[in-house]
Amino acid sequence: MERTLSIIKPDAVAKGVIGKILDRFESAGLRVAATKKIQLTRQDAEAFYAIHAERPFFNDLVDFMISGPVVVSVLEGEGAVLKNRDLMGATDPKEAEAGTIRADFAENIDANAVHGSDSAENAVNEIHFFFADREIS
Ligand code: ATP
Ligand code: MG
Numbered sequence: 253m254e255r256t257l258s259i260i261k262p263d264a265v266a267k268g269v270i271g272k273i274l275d276r277f278e279s280a281g282l283r284v285a286a287t288k289k290i291q292l293t294r295q296d297a298e299a300f301y302a303i304h305a306e307r308p309f310f311n312d313l314v315d316f317m318i319s320g321p322v323v324v325s326v327l328e329g330e331g332a333v334l335k336n337r338d339l340m341g342a343t344d345p346k347e348a349e350a351g352t353i354r355a356d357f358a359e360n361i362d363a364n365a366v367h368g369s370d371s372a373e374n375a376v377n378e379i380h381f382f383f384a385d386r387e388i389s
């Protein structure tokens with residue numbers, strides 16, 4: 253069994269589609285092993301997206317991620333990392349396949365509804381960034 257970290261970003265939380273997005277995961281056979289709604293601090297968002305610190309869109313990305321609460325979840329299942337990325341669709345919703353979360357719920361590349369870990373190794377670090385072991389079951 254593999255685990256991945258999902259974030260329902262501030263745009264999707266504000267739209268009231270938390271339940272619809274979690275349903276996509278569960279309907280695809282991913283179990284919600286942990287979930288919570290939190291308001292990220294600027295320090296949280298900068299640390300979480302540190303890999304993008306040198307990119308031109310970094311400040312906009314951080315501003316967006318702290319613009320409202322997010323829902324972070326641990327998803328568990330066979331091939332969870334790739335399965336979640338498939339369900340999410342392309343980073344830019346204009347390029348996302350029909351029926352994906354970003355095609356259905358995202359406005360643009362800045363406000364793109366969800367984050368998902370991009371490798372099993374990063375997933376372990378991202379899960380520990382948000383959750384204590386006793387919060388995951
Ligand atoms: P995420 O990490 O949020 O799941 P991703 O893995 O599909 O998204 P990354 O390349 O990791 O994409 O980029 C992280 C986030 O930075 C994207 O979700 C997007 O909001 C923003 N971003 C990425 N590329 C661009 C870009 N060219 N212009 C503006 N924003 C961008
Ligand atoms: Mg990414």
